[in-house]
Amino acid sequence: MSESSSITFRLNGRTRTFNVPPGRRLLDLIREEAGMTGTKEGCGAGECGACTVLLDGRPVPSCLIFAVSCDGQEITTIEGLATGAVLHPIQEAMIHTGGVQCGFCTPGVVMTSVALLEHSVTDPDERKRRLAGNLCRCTGYVKIFDAIEKAEQSSGEDHV
Amino acid sequence: MSESQPPLGGSHKRLDAEAKITGQTRYVGDLSLPGMLHAAVAMSTTASARVRSIDLSAAQDMPEVEAILTAKDIPGTNLIGVIFPDQPLLVEDRIRMVGDRLALVAARTPEAAWRAAGAIRSNVEPLPGVFDPIAALDDGSPLVHGTSNLLHTYRVIRGEHEETSSEAPVIVEAEYHIGGQEHAYLEPQACLAIPERDRITVVASCQCPFYIQRAVARILALPLAAIRIEQAPTGGAFGGKEDYPSEPAACAALLAHHTGRPVRFLYHRELDLQVTTKRHAMVVRHRWGADSDGRLLFAEVDAVLDAGAYAGLSTVVAERANVSAIGPYDVPVVRVETRIALTNNLFAGAYRGFGAPQVSVAAEATMDRLARKLNIDPVEFRRRNLLTNRKAKTCTGQVLPAPVLAEACLERAVEASQLFVAGDRNPSFRKRGTGVAMCLYGINLHRGGQFLDRSSAVVILQPDGSVIVRVGLTEMGQGNLTAIQTVTAAALGIDPEQVQVWQPDTTTVADSGPTVASRGLHTSGRAVLDAIRHLRERLDPVAADLLGCDPRAVELAGNEARVADGKSSIPFPKVAEEMAARRIESISTGWYRSEPREFDEETGLGNPYSSYAIACHVAKVAVDPDLGLVRVEHVAAAHDVGRVIHRSAAEGQVEGGIVQAMGWALTEELKLDKGRLLNPGFTDYLIPTSDDVPEISVTFLEDAPGRGPFGAKGLGEPSFIPAAAAIRNAVCDALEVEIDRLPLTPPTVVLATDPEQPFLHGLP
Ligand code: FES
Ligand code: FES
Numbered sequence: 001m002s003e004s005s006s007i008t009f010r011l012n013g014r015t016r017t018f019n020v021p022p023g024r025r026l027l028d029l030i031r032e033e034a035g036m037t038g039t040k041e042g043c044g045a046g047e048c049g050a051c052t053v054l055l056d057g058r059p060v061p062s063c064l065i066f067a068v069s070c071d072g073q074e075i076t077t078i079e080g081l082a083t084g085a086v087l088h089p090i091q092e093a094m095i096h097t098g099g100v101q102c103g104f105c106t107p108g109v110v111m112t113s114v115a116l117l118e119h120s121v122t123d124p125d126e127r128k129r130r131l132a133g134n135l136c137r138c139t140g141y142v143k144i145f146d147a148i149e150k151a152e153q154s155s156g157e158d159h160v
Numbered sequence: 161m162s163e164s165q166p167p168l169g170g171s172h173k174r175l176d177a178e179a180k181i182t183g184q185t186r187y188v189g190d191l192s193l194p195g196m197l198h199a200a201v202a203m204s205t206t207a208s209a210r211v212r213s214i215d216l217s218a219a220q221d222m223p224e225v226e227a228i229l230t231a232k233d234i235p236g237t238n239l240i241g242v243i244f245p246d247q248p249l250l251v252e253d254r255i256r257m258v259g260d261r262l263a264l265v266a267a268r269t270p271e272a273a274w275r276a277a278g279a280i281r282s283n284v285e286p287l288p289g290v291f292d293p294i295a296a297l298d299d300g301s302p303l304v305h306g307t308s309n310l311l312h313t314y315r316v317i318r319g320e321h322e323e324t325s326s327e328a329p330v331i332v333e334a335e336y337h338i339g340g341q342e343h344a345y346l347e348p349q350a351c352l353a354i355p356e357r358d359r360i361t362v363v364a365s366c367q368c369p370f371y372i373q374r375a376v377a378r379i380l381a382l383p384l385a386a387i388r389i390e391q392a393p394t395g396g397a398f399g400g401k402e403d404y405p406s407e408p409a410a411c412a413a414l415l416a417h418h419t420g421r422p423v424r425f426l427y428h429r430e431l432d433l434q435v436t437t438k439r440h441a442m443v444v445r446h447r448w449g450a451d452s453d454g455r456l457l458f459a460e461v462d463a464v465l466d467a468g469a470y471a472g473l474s475t476v477v478a479e480r481a482n483v484s485a486i487g488p489y490d491v492p493v494v495r496v497e498t499r500i501a502l503t504n505n506l507f508a509g510a511y512r513g514f515g516a517p518q519v520s521v522a523a524e525a526t527m528d529r530l531a532r533k534l535n536i537d538p539v540e541f542r543r544r545n546l547l548t549n550r551k552a553k554t555c556t557g558q559v560l561p562a563p564v565l566a567e568a569c570l571e572r573a574v575e576a577s578q579l580f581v582a583g584d585r586n587p588s589f590r591k592r593g594t595g596v597a598m599c600l601y602g603i604n605l606h607r608g609g610q611f612l613d614r615s616s617a618v619v620i621l622q623p624d625g626s627v628i629v630r631v632g633l634t635e636m637g638q639g640n641l642t643a644i645q646t647v648t649a650a651a652l653g654i655d656p657e658q659v660q661v662w663q664p665d666t667t668t669v670a671d672s673g674p675t676v677a678s679r680g681l682h683t684s685g686r687a688v689l690d691a692i693r694h695l696r697e698r699l700d701p702v703a704a705d706l707l708g709c710d711p712r713a714v715e716l717a718g719n720e721a722r723v724a725d726g727k728s729s730i731p732f733p734k735v736a737e738e739m740a741a742r743r744i745e746s747i748s749t750g751w752y753r754s755e756p757r758e759f760d761e762e763t764g765l766g767n768p769y770s771s772y773a774i775a776c777h778v779a780k781v782a783v784d785p786d787l788g789l790v791r792v793e794h795v796a797a798a799h800d801v802g803r804v805i806h807r808s809a810a811e812g813q814v815e816g817g818i819v820q821a822m823g824w825a826l827t828e829e830l831k832l833d834k835g836r837l838l839n840p841g842f843t844d845y846l847i848p849t850s851d852d853v854p855e856i857s858v859t860f861l862e863d864a865p866g867r868g869p870f871g872a873k874g875l876g877e878p879s880f881i882p883a884a885a886a887i888r889n890a891v892c893d894a895l896e897v898e899i900d901r902l903p904l905t906p907p908t909v910v911l912a913t914d915p916e917q918p919f920l921h922g923l924p
Pocket of ligand 2: 099100101102103104105106135136137138139346395396637
């Protein structure tokens, strides 16, 4: 086994340094070393999206990413969305529309949705395609779509 | 926002939503304790064999391994199983299915545990197996247990048969092959066992902490009172966490008991798909007859369920399939026979709908076949045969109370479906079809399982007027915490935010049976109302003292206690504060058990359920006949729900149910080879994604009250049942063929339209 390397990245806005062995998955680093368990493991194989985090603003399955490859990057997890007591508009919207049932897919779904909103993906069919990497077995996705739409409207209003 | 909404039937914020949306909800995988060990299991990779020996030596010496246990290390009885304890926790000699456990490992890391499990070697003598449920019932077929593979037969025998059967002007016969299904909850099986020498706590992702309590007690030979099972936040279940979690929990408990250290057992996805229970695959044969005016004369149904290698819950699943076999239709003569076959396939268990979806697909397909033969529109044919206020006799002869909303559900769903305008789709999806299907679903447990049909509730009034509630039924995503919060708030006249419902724990509530059969709200809601009634026996006199009125005149509404004449009132928290000051008992318990019912096991006649919900789904599909691809474009759903308790949660049940049923109907194929699952991953086992979702319209009918709180019925399963049948009927309508196999995968669809298709050889 080769040695651990020291990596530094920004995690939810804070600069963090970790010593990581080469095979360590970003998912494990976030959940174990950083102690942020909001990001979930549903398959460990890139198939379900429960482990989705934003890596420099792009949604990625953290179970498929080696932590060492994240040196110098910016990572956002579900814990990094709310500002104090104020939730992100997509979080508010998901609560409001009923997009949360068992909640296990929810952190991943929310992170992908944040990326859709930030990249202004407005075409509903395009959104459905881009969300297809996040499986949800409970909701049938309908109220998740409603939440994205609602969040888009409310953040539009905020910025006017 | 939430203040202005009435709690009952509104959509106030779910009580678990904020924790889930911020990632703060702690599922089992998010819990760890100092010194905690990780469990792994060595399993059989063949389906039928005799074990000669198990060699643990290589594994024992591996680093970080703390314990390796086999059957001889079990202090209690090495048998689990909810109804028939026919399944050893750890194999002693006979292997009956892939995934049978040979040995358990506890190690300091999950990786070390799985490495050691992989180093355990077994020497086995292969035995012949049986993998086809029909063949399993033949004489001379290899036996899975004992002397017969026929586990049980259920029947319904109603009406005089002989003449009708031969004289019916129109008769159809068909044989349906309905596939199983994997639950695919997003959180795999998970539990954490924490030992305290002669007692133990297990925190588990589950639907029934009481089943786990019994399994752990039996394995460890401890009294039930020494076993505490706490239901963890549960990341989806759908029946897959009804009976199955007893197995990992008993494994973790055994390892924890043995090592004296906490043991966490998390399944990884492949293991979860490979070894956990599935929906029963079924073969359903029909012979149904109608007169030339399109009135049903008789229905003969012969259904065989593939139970797999252990009994599990197969008897109760078959019991429900048996009485659900003809849908909400008025049929004067009924003959149903439902048999359960043991095979060496993965064992089947509870799954949303409990056998009813399979027989409903068959019933609704036969209804369409008859309609086509009679040249009557399928909707009109159903209209002529639906149960109504005057013709209200179900399959088992139970008379439904008026109003019977079958026709109303049909009309509302059809109307909603007609409003749908198909958009421009890929032109290769050139065939379009519409399909309709219905269901009649007994809310709560079948008469045979009635001994389990009760719930406990505990209500604790806090000195500040807020309220703690516990019920024995569980939250797995469906919204029971919020439904119970809503019921409590409505009954006490306070805001829902003042009510906190906590997940059950076997030390805080009495055994309430499993959270299944769409009975969560019904049963636990009634128990809460009972607890509140008891609480008010103590609360109302205090309020009356403060108000200067008779206790019988006290009303609770608007966060106040009021005198019925409306002249004086006092804030609810003041009453709570006064109760605390007077040291009056502020905890009360409640209980509910469903009404006793008459049912004859031999004839299958009587009242299996205390109330029923009816539903209709209409599906519109587009089909690419060359590639065999199906897109569901629209589903209109109309549900007889009694009373909506929480609107967005109710809609969410229907939307989620429809999409899950769509997966079962179209893509979710369990590919089994000699009892081994060939596609244990989401790359090959395809559950619906956001890109597959149809437009869905949901209508609730609230004119026929059920027996739940405020007249609610149940919705979790009726939301699933008609959809797959409607989709099958729509595809057949589009292609003008009959397809009698589910799922409708591309090869199945192509083969149905082009039996000569040269690329599809070898398809069954
Ligand atoms: S856990 Fe990473 S995609 Fe499923
Ligand atoms: S809410 Fe349960 S999987 Fe999405």
